[in-house]
Amino acid sequence: MEGKSYQRFPRVKIREMRHDYLKFELRDTDASVANALRRVMIAEVPTVAIDLVEIEINSSVLNDEFIAHRLGLIPLTSDRAMSMRFSRDCDACDGDGQCEYCSVEFHLRARCHSDQTLDVTSKELLSSDHTVVPVDFSDASGYEASEQRGIIIVKLRRGQELRLRAIARKGIGKDHAKWSPAATVTFMYEPDIRINEEMMDTLSLEEKTAWVDSSPTKVFELDPSTGKVLVVDPEAYTYDDEVIKKAEAMGKPGLVDITAKEDSFIFTVESTGAIKASQLLLNAIEILKQKLDAVRLSEDTVEADDQFGELGAHMRGG
């Protein structure tokens, strides 16, 4: 382990931040770190989701498992999830998942008395803990704000009834997709686009227009006054090589040179609402750190084998 240090100091620059959306640049690191971050955000940041459903009455058209499955998929606000315990290693309740440290209880009671169809939504889920409630989407600006009623669980007709008790627990997306806080996490390499101006000047205006239009996304723009082709939005480039192929088809290979910057990434994170998108990133970094710590601490120990299996043995071996 001697020699030169490869330590780098990644930088994060946040471009856009909304409650459930985050766009940031990650620079000075490589794909492994970026992908690790992505994977952790999707699969390992804990949230709370309904995991256990006890149905008292269900005379709806959907069967018990179906309703339980739908309940599980409802995102719950999970800001507290990082500090909660997994019910499997909860000491207070011997892991049966029925204590305040590891679980939240919900109740749902709905019965249709009218001739109209009653929509049972996530709003009817009553939580025993005000910090863990079904995600409210009504503040999402303008998007059908007039009638925001939560997520429909089931529809009831006259006389049908649904009564149940549900327990939400902490979990991670690796176990079941319902615990995944991320709707989408994706990154792309930042493109580096260089137009060969000399060659570009040899093209006629029509050719330039045709070339600019060959890209399905608006990466280039033709300035109508000067007749110059400008790169307006390099990040809109999807690495589809359409413009390069077009240039070749026009007999001008090398008209444009596009390379991916190996060390800078543009991340887009969309959260399900369980955790704020910015918090999701912070939690992910936290978990990534914990995982690295765990690896480092058990570097020489045999426990590494238990904890990390092959990875531990691999590390000890150098």
Add this chain to the structure above:
Amino acid sequence: MQQKRRTSAGDLSHLRELFRHHIESFDYLITAGLGVMLRDIKPVQVHNPHTGETLRNILSFMILFSFILLWFADDPILGRPQKDRSSEPLYPFECRQTRISYTGKLLADIYFQRDDKAPVREQLNFGQFPIMLMSKCCNLRGHDPQQLVSCKEESSEMGGYFILNGLERVIRPVILPKRNYPMSTVRNSFRDRKEGYTDKAVVIRCVRDDQSSVTVKLYYLQNGSARLGVWIQGKEFLLPVGLILKAFIDTPDREIFASLTCCCNEKFEKDKGAVATQLVGERAQIIINEVADLGLRTHLQCLEHIGEHFQPLMGGLENEPYSVVGDAVLKDYIFVHLDKNEDKFNLLIFMLQKLFSLMDQTSVLDNPDSLQNQEVLLPGHLITIYLKEKLEDWLQRTKKLLQDEMKKESNNINFGSVDSLKKVLEKNPTRQISMAIENMLKTGRINTQTGLDLQQRAGFTVQAERLNFLRFLSHFRAVHRGASFAGLRTTSVRKLLPESWGFLCPVHTPDGEPCGLLNHMTRTCRITSYFDAQGNIRDFSKIRMSILNVMIEVGMTPSLPMLVHAGPPADLSVLLDGRLVGYISSKQVERVVAHLRKLKVSAASVIPDDLEVGYIPLSMGGAYPGLYLNTSPSRFVRPVKNISIPAVEGQNIELIGPFEQVFMEIRCPDGRDGGRKDAFPATHEEIHPTGMLSVVANLTPWSEHNQSPRNMYQCQMAKQTMGFSLQALCNRADQKLYHLKTPQSPIVRTKTYTNYCVDEYPTGTNAIVAVLSYTGYDMEDAMILSKSSVDRGMFHGLVYQTESIDLSDTKGSKSQRLFRRSTTDKSHHSLIDSDGLPYVGQTIKPDEPYYSTYDEIKGAIRTTKRKGSEPAIVDYVAIDGKKHLQKVNIRFRHPRNPIIGDKFSSRHGQKGVCSQLWPDIDMPFSGVTGMRPDLIINPHAFPSRMTIAMLLESVAAKGGSLHGKYVDATPFANSEEKVNEETNGEKSKTLVDELGEMLKVKGFNYHGAEVLYSGVYGTELTCEIFIGPVYYQRLRHMVSDKFQVRSTGMVDQVTRQPIKGRKRGGGIRFGEMERDSLLAHGAAYLLHDRLHTCSDYHIADVCSLCGSILTTSSVQPQIRVREMRGLPPMRAPKKVTCHACKSSKGMETVAMPYVFRYLAAELAAMNIKLTLQLSNATGA
């Protein structure tokens, strides 16, 4: 939403059309068919033997069937299983739940007439007759969707099937030879009839009004004469034609000769369309001479000759003069579709001419496998003819009973009173008639002596499985060629012939054993029925009369005043429903045909819209020319546009049949001439090219871009998809139902989806499919599913299973059993409710009890444990609520979420097995959208299979989802004439351009490819990946039903080898081929392990003195071994002796397969001794 539902439910007319032929044929049976059939049953006469000849007329009875059938409006009467006295209506739902048959009472009147006294009328109950759902007798008839739902049916219930013991069964239409059409046939077996027969004959299948049919064959003899083959009482009689001709009408020989030779004209001999040669005259002479040689000169002599020979076979005519018997033979067995003897005479002449022309090779034979010469046996018609035979049998039995009764005690019983007659009738139960029909529907087997002129005795009905909607629908569109062809070695019957174009779907036939025999009707194909478009019963005699009048108006010479006329090529015969009605000049005929077609289309005319104008033009040695008009039911018809007549208010849709289609010029609607140039101008045009495909084949998007076998595979797979099987699932008690929990409507869809309400029963999910080779787990048609997508509900399914428990049928024991829970033993109370039945919603694991019964005599409570290997959830418990709780249906559901090994397929015959449920994070993702595929398939799936439509679907669905709209993928869309296209004169864009443009507008790659990043490494994949949504179906083949595992378990009693069968925990056979491969590898130890150690390993005692393994037996030593203190009693050493040698000296133990001992025993039974020579391991 509310609005949308109404429109989709409101337009069930297209769907209804698909089921129509089943329901209409049964409707005809109940409204008129039964009456017609009963009228046709001949009265039975019973003579009183005691009164003697002279008093015959005084004491004889006439028994007639009345033609009145009482049929109550709200039949069937509700029959709670025990008492059928209640007048409440019985609904199909109740039949399905209680496992009874959906039947209505069949009442028929019977007349008793004694001598010439007034007939006495008596109503008899013929039992509970099965009722077709949605027929006129069905309680659901006329219900709107809402009412149907309140009757616990599907909102789009179409009926057309029967419910028997709770099971739904359909009568499968079978192909029959076309009725009343003389067909030239060549068959080698004709030669074997008798000496001097050739292999050629003209065969006609004559059908009576009541649908019963009699086939008559006209054989050609080597000497130039012909014989008429008639089947009477299961035996074929071969009659000289001259005899029959003379027996038909009183006519001089000269006239017979003239009518036979009328088609010979030296003038036309070499002309186009001439059918007769000089030989005809000679043959006619031979025919006439043959009769003369028999010594028969007059009409009466011929009749008496026939009567004399057939009297023993004609029941009921024993005492009639021969001429009457002769008349009866002609009436009942020869050309039964005609009434008048003149018509029969003309038809026989026509058939002779056709036969001679076949011999002279001036016309070709008619292909019996071609749809041109075929029609269908419809459900209602099958029931009619079967019922007729059963009633006739019953009448014969009744006659016999009466006769016996009269012989026995004529003095005691006064047959004058109806009551005494009824007493006799009671011995011949009437209710068996309906039972026979019910049994026929249950088993699909007809139990008949005569064979009913049908080719098969079994396989008439099939169960209408509700696996998914498409499978259910296909049962009603299927047409079977006939069970007798299934065993045939030749493949000619299975061939797809051009004649079936537009009537039978070329794509939708299963592969394998029933390939080409089980066909499906196309979307537009219909079958003619007794009902016209307004729903009134047609009066065929009236229709025929009006057609006749029209024909005479346009210049046909009527045949009846028997005049000598010319034959083809000058004049053509006109046959109307198998009756020679006249002749028409071949110069006029084309004009007449066009005129008839015009009348067909016009709404005002008396000519029915489905009249078949089968015009076979003159040709050089082609089909025998003529104008064959058909009005009969059960023909195939399909609509085409008649473009030769001006469309009056869109009224130019003509219904054509396969017989006429062959000689018509029908063009494709692409506006081009189809290569016929100006030589044969098209007179008709297809409405839409998709009309040649069945409903299921129409659901494949852009199927014209696929390799054709793939479309066939899709038709197969669509029918075994786990879909949204039923809307009224909660009311069903089917034995097994598959159900997809989270179905979607396809984004890329054909117009058929909307037309036939397929969206009410979706069969799959729009899955995001990436085509790439990722990790190798998608090799060889395996596919990788995203675990997260499955977690979120993709392809989640259920299997419902209903178990019916009926405690009332006690086999053997007389004690009554009830459902009851034990009050003392509380150990099962968590599983069984207080009524002895399981809790609804309860999960029952294998070997857990789920219901308990109480035996009233034994006073004991027994619990029943669940079999099977997987847990099930109690979905629903239905009880038959009578005073004793004895009959229940318990419906279980098994959650079946996708696991490794489950089978999926796209709509393009691309099936595969899930090989991995890959976590979301490991799936490749798009850098731009973050999209991860739900499913990964291998690119190798495409090159050899050429399912281009699947690629198109992916691109189109991607574009469609980006634009938020459905994409129409109706096949052959560009072969339709586009009106604006021609006006613009601009070439429209190709399909690919259209789809690519949709993507490009939204900033996606034109070709549907995207740059993806590896989910594991985060690096860009080296090439662009084709990704987009494709509609995927989950097939019903699931590993959970198929996996087989065994370490130890049950063994066979005889051989002690492991048993086979997954259900019983058996093993998989390690057979000879497997053995060979291990031998070839030299894996001897493994081989020994498989075939011996893990199979029937056995240690046998062998007597080395005599070499026997059978004579040894172990002897329990008599001496007690002393018990040692504190130790268990010592087992005495086993002592084995040989019975043969009376010694235990040479005893050895040898390991051998147990079957070897069995072999020795079997050989010993045959007096063969098997000896073993033992040596030690070092070798002797």
